[in-house]
Amino acid sequence: MSGQRVSRRELERIRASLTERDTQIVASVAVHRLLSTRQICRLHFEDKPTETAALRSANRTLAKLRDLRLLVALDRRIGGVRAGSGAYVWSLGQVGARLLQRADDVDGLPRRQRKFEPSSTFLEHTLAVAEVSLRLTEAAQRGHVALLDVQHEPACWRAYVSPGGGIARLKPDLAIVTATGEFEDHWFFEVDLATEPPSRVIRACLNYQEYRRSGVEQRRLGLFPAVVWIVPTLRRKETIESRLRRYDGISPGLFTVITLDQLEALIQGGSDCETTPPTGTEGTPNA
Secondary structure, three states: OOOOOOOHHHHHHHHHHOOHHHHHHHHHHHHHOOEEHHHHHHHHOOOOOOHHHHHHHHHHHHHHHHHOOOEEEOOOOOOOHHHOHHHOEEEEOHHHHHHHHHHHHHOOOOOOOOOOOOOHHHHHHHHHHHHHHHHHHHHHHOOOOEEEEEEEOOOOOEEEEOOOOOEEEEOOOEEEEEEEOOEEEEEEEEEOOOOOOHHHHHHHHHHHHHHHHHOHHHHHHOOEOEEEEEEOOHHHHHHHHHHHHHOOOOOOOOEEEEEHHHHHHHHHHOOOOEOOOOOOOOOOOOO
C-alpha cells in the first residue's frame, strides 16, 4: 500500500476490519503524538498474563497497523536497536490521520499527524509527557486516583489578553482534573528533562503568573489550577526549588516541583488550588 492513495471505499473497508483495540491504539497515538511500543502495551494490552505475552501481541497488532499505514514506526528507537521490538516509537500514519478525520464526525476521536521525523529532544519530551499521562491512567485503573479529565496539547493551551493588549498563549504540557473525596483538583503539568537552564523554568513560571493575573481560568473554574513541574532527578528538583525561592518575582506556593515517582502521592493528596480570583495581586494560593 506504500505510496498509494487510499480511496474512500478502501478507507471504509479498513475501518470495518479494525477491532475496537486497533481503533483505540490509533486514537491513543494521535492524542499523545508519539508512543513507544512498551507504552502501548501498558495502555492497551494490560489484559495479557505476562509482559512477554503483551509485547508479542502488541507487536503483531502494530505490524498490522503499520502495514495499513495507520501508524508509522520512527527510524529512531528508544534505547537503540539492541533494545528490541519494544523500543519502537510510533506516530500517526497518513491513512490513520484520514481515518480519524472521518471518525471525528462519527466517534468524536482526535486526529493528529506528524509528517517528518522528530528531533531527539522533541521525541524524548513527548514520550515523557505521555509517560505522565500513562502513570495517571494506571493509577486510576488501580483505584488509587480518580482521573476525571486529561487534556493534551494543544487542547490544554490557554489564550488570554497579555498586559500589552495582544493575545498570548499559555502552553502547559498537560491539564488534568482529578478528584479527592468530594473535591475536584485541577492541575497544569510541565515536564522538564533538565535539558535547558533553570532560567527557562523561571520564565515559564512568570508566564503562568501573567496568565493567573488575567483571571481567565478563575472566571471559568472559580479557581486557579496547581502548577506542577515534573523533573528527572532529586538534584534537579532541589535546583529548581532553590531558584524559585530566590527569585523575587515568583509567588510562593503557586508552583510544586516533583520527580515522576512522586506523582501518584501528590495527586492522592489533592492540590492547593487558588480559590480567590486575583485581579492584579500576587497572593499565595489558598488550600
